[in-house]
Amino acid sequence: MASTVEKKDNHVVVVTIDVPAEDFSDALQRAFRKNASRFSVPGFRKGKAPMSIVTKYYGEGVLYDDAIEFAATPAYAAAIEEHDLEPVVRPEMDILEISRETGMKFTVTITVKPEVELGQYRGVEVIMPEYTVSDEDVEKELLRIQERNSRLIPVEDRAVQEGDTANIDYEGFLDEVPFEGGKGASYDLRIGSNTFIPGFEEQLIGHNAGESFDIDVTFPEDYANEELKGKAVVFKVTINEIKTRELPVLDDEFAKDVSEFDTLAEYKESLRAKQAESAQKRAEAEFEDNVVKTVVANATVDIPDVMIEQEVDRMVAEQRNQMRYQGIELEQYLEYLGQTLDSFKEHMRETAGNRVRTQLVMETISKKEDIRADAEEIEAEIERMATMYGMKAEDLRERIPAGEDDFVGESVISRKTIELLTASAVKLAQPEEKPEAKPAKAKSTRAKKAKAKDAAPPAADPETTSDGQTAE
Known part of the structure; x- marks a missing residue:
């Protein structure tokens, strides 16, 4: 089996593959054995005619559909491995030549995963957000709880x-x-x-x-x-x-009713502590998100349109499932919003592009850093996912089809990659907000005149000379 690769635009390649006559002949034999029982040839019981008679009676082409699959599948897999290609969509195949004597020559047109040129990804500088908990925040939370118990x-x-x-x-x-x-x-x-x-x-x-x-x-x-x-x-x-x-009265009795604390003061402090913990988690999550965004922005990658379209379709499917869970079809929801499915998809393209770009960059970093997921980490991830979905781990394992559990390992690798980036990132202090400069108040014309009058020397009397004598 020989193959060549021709690169086209937008990450499309055309692979030309030659299957030798001997290999294609074997594929024809397999195709005949698979279909022999359905051939009826005069002079033979159904399914008993030899291959040479069947192909002479029906023509060799009667076996081509299965023979092509038997010959092309391993040849295609070998070519993909030989040229280190990563297809992102189902390939399109064209048969150029086919016969028992010459073998089979065909092309497959493939859109392949683009190469990512990484920029700086270790030690990127990112602002660490700061969120403080004020007395007002505590009072708002207390009011919310008070209203909930009203x-x-x-x-x-x-x-x-x-x-x-x-x-x-x-x-x-x-x-x-x-x-x-x-x-x-x-x-x-x-x-x-x-x-x-x-x-x-x-x-x-x-x-x-x-x-x-x-x-x-x-x-x-x-x-x-x-x-x-x-x-x-x-x-x-x-x-x-x-x-x-x-509303219930905010006092120690209220605190006892809604919490494990005996006094309202203790309860307020517990609310403050929980809000502070939540604020810290929010800051860390934003920092992590901004680290990833910075790393992705530093990278260069040209994404094929088909990858964005696939991601849009996945996002639409996710939205459709969410709508059905709420008892409404996506089309009904879009009609209510005055949108069409096409306009909805177009609206999602930017987000889909960002998702694909992030995934490609993270994959490239994880490969470069040789980040992997071992059996223990995969098991821990299943436990974590089961907890998140409110399921038992064994029930989740049963729901994962055999051979389709790669996503669990990919989830581990993705998280470990983000942890590596975040751990190496440089945390910058959040800049202080400068108070807005207040415009200077314009001084009134009257005030200016008054000041000028007070500051100026008295005007000379036109009837008085410089020596103080009156002019005659």
């Missing part, structure tokens, strides 16, 4: 106020015609939550339970639904009930 109580003696929860029935009309998605019944709407379009919630304030009235609003110009964006509509609303949120 209860709604009915209001009967007043109208809707900011912060209340109004239970409403509503229906929207565009040009006096109900529009899709504009109707709801017994909906609990918290005033001030900005759940509905601007202007809706504010118009509930001042109305009492049992009232029915109209609300006039205009959908924003950037609203997702093309038919409603920028349109003035009318909602017919009925308030069924008004409730207000009663």
